[in-house]
Amino acid sequence: MMERKFMAEPYKTKMVETIRMTTRQEREEAIERAGYNTFLLNSKECYIDLLTDSGTNAMSDNQWAGMMLGDEAYAGSVNFFELEKTVREVYGFKYVVPTHQGRGAENILSQIAIKPGDYVPGNMYFTTTRAHQELNGATFVDVIVDAAHDSQNEDPFKGNVDLKKLQDLIDRVGSDKIPYICVAVTVNLAGGQPVSMENIRAVRELTKKHGIKIMFDATRCIENSYFIKEREEAYKDKSIEEIVKEMFSYGDGATMSGKKDCLVNIGGFLALNDEALFQKATQLVVLFEGMPSYGGLAGRDMEAMARGIRESVDYYYIKHRVEQVRYLGEKLDLAGVPIVKPIGGHAVFLDAKRFLPHIPQDQFPAQALAAQLYILSGVRSMERGIISAGRDAKTGNHYYPKLELVRLTIPRRVYSYAHMDVVADSVIELYQNRNQITGLEMIYEPPVLRFFTARFKPLT
Ligand SMILES: Cc1ncc(COP(=O)(O)O)c(C=O)c1O
Ligand SMILES: N[C@@H](Cc1ccc(O)cc1)C(=O)O
Structure with missing residues (x-):
């Protein structure tokens, strides 16, 4: 196909929504x-x-077809198992707790992982993420590179974590006061800026030494993967799916707002690798969202999200x-x-x-x-x-x-x-x-x- 500077739509329109004109x-x-x-x-x-x-995505015919296969059982819906399988296969996390949207997952993660007086470093704050951390008694500490705060700095990875800022925080408060670092891929408030694979790997090395977990904010992880493919030499021949998998292999879990890169209108989840943390999460999800096999979502929504995840790595x-x-x-x-x-x-x-x-x-x-x-x-x-x-x-x-x-x-x-x-x-x-x-x-x-x-x- 002819290469163009700006690719034309790789889809065609099957249904339209009329826009109202105003004066x-x-x-x-x-x-x-x-x-x-x-x-x-x-x-x-x-x-x-x-x-x-957020939630404003147009779903595909394939997702809408999946909506008709919604299994609306109160417990053990087939669509949950499909979602769980998809998250395992595409993102590589072991355990999945569905939530009504991203902040539902942030609420649960903050409650199970944070103690009052803790510090949670992050590559720039996000409003709801920081609010949940603070609600649970933590202080958010911004450890993003300085370039992120400068709108004219053209660094290709302005979402990166500044390792020195992270090390300084560890030295100042001690690693036992830092339950995890939140690494957002991409960084919404910095302008949708990506984090490089090299940086994620370095954050893993540093946090491993100190027993600190990495929890991703996975909300725009596909966009982040595309930028890695485009800007990081070693990844130019890798597929989006390979890049996403590798990125998350360095983490312990993730909160996800499915309303963005999972291509749906509602939905999210908390993904974890640690069984004990997962157990705690399932104890809370029943209180705030619903059974661990639906977490505030209809079966059809979980099916649409599973299908959206697979489409998004195209x-x-x-x-x-x-x-x-x-x-x-x-x-x-x-x-x-x-x-x-x-x-x-x-x-x-x-x-x-x-x-x-x-x-x-x-x-x-x-x-x-x-x-x-x-x-x-x-x-x-x-x-x-x-x-x-x-x-x-x-x-x-x-x-x-x-x-x-x-x-x-x-x-x-x-x-x-x-x-x-x-x-x-x-x-x-x-x-x-x-x-x-x-x-x-x-x-x-x-x-x-x-x-x-x-x-x-x-x-x-
Ligand atoms: C980076 C980021 N994290 C978390 C959230 C929270 O997700 P949700 O709106 O699905 O609660 C959003 C959007 O709100 C976001 O952009
Ligand atoms: N996450 C969504 C919705 C949202 C908007 C603003 C917020 O501060 C919080 C949530 C967004 O970034 O657009």
């Missing part, structure tokens, strides 16, 4: 009603919905996915719009600090930018900056993250290159008129995970 006036009213928070818009008010790549699927994201990113970059580089696996991130240098961080530049993009074009994006970072529980002050970003997240197998053109043209137009954008004031702030429901009004 500027409707959008102005909608965003005001939503308190200038894109999370609070109704989906029917959005033209191109790039809020998230080279052409993931090549197209990453190239579609890159197509949008390169268009913006060529027009001079400040974005996080290199372009990540699931999204293009606008650098709001550089887009709107006239708005101070405590007037929420990324939130303001997301609201204005919506008003201009109906494109829904998400703030990933000071509001997402929340407050320091001890001092009550805002965290001031170095990265103040707007995320344009691309759902899998949903939008076309023409949609990407619309998004790029809208962002470029906004960039040309950026001086007219003003900051926001927060008028309602919930105590946890505030970005989901906080409300704002424009500063004039």
Whole structure:
């Protein structure tokens, strides 16, 4: 087949969902009603919905066919065994506890592995992951490489763990206070940046010496594997499946939000290798999710997830996915719009600090930018900056993250290159008129995970 810079879709359309068009006036009213928070818009008010790549995947005909084979027995569903077999074969973990989504697995892992006073290092925080760690009495410690906090640093593996930071933490608090390190592949909040195999191997060597476990956040592991194939010489001839397997062979377990790289709309799981930990997890799953053989999911959902996992390791699927994201990113970059580089696996991130240098961080530049993009074009994006970072529980002050970003997240197998053109043209137009954008004031702030429901009004 002809090689192209940006691969055309390796699928064709069999069913469509009509998108509703809106007027500027409707959008102005909608965003005001939503308190200038894109999370609070109704989906029917959005033209191109790039809020998230979570649960927004288009399933295949093969997955939908699997849905008809749902075994909805309360216990021992055949679809659970299929999921368990798939996770063992594709990812290589021994034990699988299904959960309703990723945070269900984070909840269980945090409860079984963390004691109050512990420290959990991670390659940058993720909102729900850190919230569960803190809820169980741990302190999260960011051990990602410094490059990750610099939107213009073009290091190919900005998700890597900084081994010195990890060693310093071990020296400072002692390894008995570190139950595990959470290694996210890829790193969502750094811009969808990957971790190299070399780095994962080095983290394994270091943690092994100190008896510290590695728990992956496997959410976007297929995207990570693609980047390893593309950027790490020794892996260029390996298959995606071989790379995923090797990556996870260095770990002790993983939490998975199936809503991303497992190509489903709902679902997740906790995977473990240690039998005793697995036993503890099954004791908790019955309390929070359901029987260990369904964990909050219908049989049909487990079947769709098992099939999605197998589809996701297809080279052409993931090549197209990453190239579609890159197509949008390169268009913006060529027009001079400040974005996080290199372009990540699931999204293009606008650098709001550089887009709107006239708005101070405590007037929420990324939130303001997301609201204005919506008003201009109906494109829904998400703030990933000071509001997402929340407050320091001890001092009550805002965290001031170095990265103040707007995320344009691309759902899998949903939008076309023409949609990407619309998004790029809208962002470029906004960039040309950026001086007219003003900051926001927060008028309602919930105590946890505030970005989901906080409300704002424009500063004039
Ligand atoms: C990196 C990462 N980890 C964990 C989660 C939590 O998963 P879920 O939304 O399925 O609860 C998400 C998304 O929310 C994520 O992006
Ligand atoms: N994990 C999903 C959904 C989500 C969004 C924001 C969050 O802070 C938490 C969850 C995402 O990254 O899009």
